[in-house]
Amino acid sequence: MEYNDIHTDRKRGILQILKGMMVVILAFTAVFFNAAGLRVHAAGDDDYIEISTADELMNMSPDGNYRLIADIDLSGAEWKPIVFSGHFDGNSFSILNASVKQTGSFVRKTYDGNMKEYDTSFAGFFEVLEDGAEVKNLKLINMRVDVETDKPCFAAGIAGYMEKSSLINCSVQGIISLRAHEKMFGVGGILGYGCGSIERCSADVTLVCTDTDADTKDEQYMGGACAAGYPDINDCEIKIAGFDSDHGYVHDGGLVGMYIFYPAGIDYHGSITGNHVTGKIRFFEDNTNRRAYCKGFIGEIMIWEFDNDRNDTDDFERDEIFSYDKDIKPHECDAPNMEESVTAPSCDFGYTTYTCSNCGYSETDHYTLKSHSFEWTINKEATIDEEGFKTGVCSVCGVTAEAVIPKLELPEGVTLLEPEEEPLPIVVEEVTETPVEDTDDKADKKGGAGIIIAAVLILGGAAAGAFVYLKKRR
Ligand SMILES: [Zn+2]
Ligand SMILES: [Zn+2]
Structure with a gap:
């Protein structure tokens, strides 16, 4: 093999490694969050x-x-x-x-x-x-x-x-x-x-x-x-x-x-x-x-x-x-007299109907999100390291939903001395049934945990940006 070939091979090898690193970096970014912080x-x-x-x-x-x-x-x-x-x-x-x-x-x-x-x-x-x-x-x-x-x-x-x-x-x-x-x-x-x-x-x-x-x-x-x-x-x-x-x-x-x-x-x-x-x-x-x-x-x-x-x-x-x-x-009334009637959300959207008592003209506005009656089954409990998972069925219309249960946080004052050990499972005491709000700030509240715990919490806090997702299965 000529020197030039070896040189080219090495160059190729280095390029391959760099390319591999780029792919890993991009994949990491893509799988978790984009620049705007979206999943x-x-x-x-x-x-x-x-x-x-x-x-x-x-x-x-x-x-x-x-x-x-x-x-x-x-x-x-x-x-x-x-x-x-x-x-x-x-x-x-x-x-x-x-x-x-x-x-x-x-x-x-x-x-x-x-x-x-x-x-x-x-x-x-x-x-x-x-x-x-x-x-x-x-x-x-x-x-x-x-x-x-x-x-x-x-x-x-x-x-x-x-x-x-x-x-x-x-x-x-x-x-x-x-x-x-x-x-x-x-x-x-x-x-x-x-x-x-x-x-x-x-x-x-x-x-x-x-x-x-x-x-x-x-x-x-x-x-x-x-x-x-x-x-x-x-x-x-x-x-x-x-x-x-x-x-x-x-x-x-x-x-x-x-x-x-x-x-x-x-x-x-x-x-x-x-x-x-x-x-x-x-x-x-x-x-x-x-x-x-x-x-x-x-x-x-x-x-x-x-x-x-x-x-x-x-x-x-x-x-x-x-x-x-x-x-x-x-609506052509010069002096409209609108009366409101609210239809509460159920397995369908809610809304308000505005009807003119003078002429009978009516329109709907202010729609509200559906409110199903979910019965949840916890498929996997959340731990400190991993999100849990639950599935729900609406007892009225039968629509199904899947939801992530956010990772657990360490109780105040508790630190894990040996983070390489298996974490103890902690039982979920309360599971929210509505979309969980952004929990970015939760990571800030913890102090005194080791670097590994902190990293887990920061990643967990960001990734948990918890979402519930409702998926109709037809
Ligand atoms: Zn329903
Ligand atoms: Zn009218």
């Missing part, structure tokens, strides 16, 4: 970060790979929509009470039917889904978008804007409301503006779009699935209650407001099949040159380049009115 599951190409709390949800990075492992209540916090290019799996858990009150800072061109361009802002659970983003199995319950802006803007339940991304098996229930006046704006149940695919999704939405300026004529859009663009939409269930006040031109559809390819000159063949639309859009179009596009399927179709099959919009109602001095709203 990470590593499973080959299928790596994802588990999300079980509002804080974790609010600290998602734009290109991460996430999976919900619990229902999350966002009430009390204003949700800041993100521009997202990663993968998000709602895992059939629900996000309750997300509230969006402002458009994001992201600007993208939108195009009207004359291919005029507008620098447009967006609002939605996701402000923007970038090329390649995928969101699946996400359920938004009581999604609230309530935005007023003087910029061109699209607001929607799941994504304000989408660029060649996918929404699969998602649902949204809530109220999307936009007040605007600058030339180009609209509201969609699932998507505001864009392209990509919306498959097996559902929307049960109240959509309100109000033109706040009666003097300029605007292009205004509303759609139960999508306000404008050319997304493929297949096998979706849409229930819409639309309220559109427009001093300009409406493009309203039970499914899509306006179907348009953009920018000019693109070649695409779309697919809009198997969708079911019910509901109504009440609107006015204050304009002397009226077109008043409003249909159950698509308000205005700029180009018929799509498969069109099995779409059922027979139960859609077009409700045009001809007085333009008063904005159209879901």
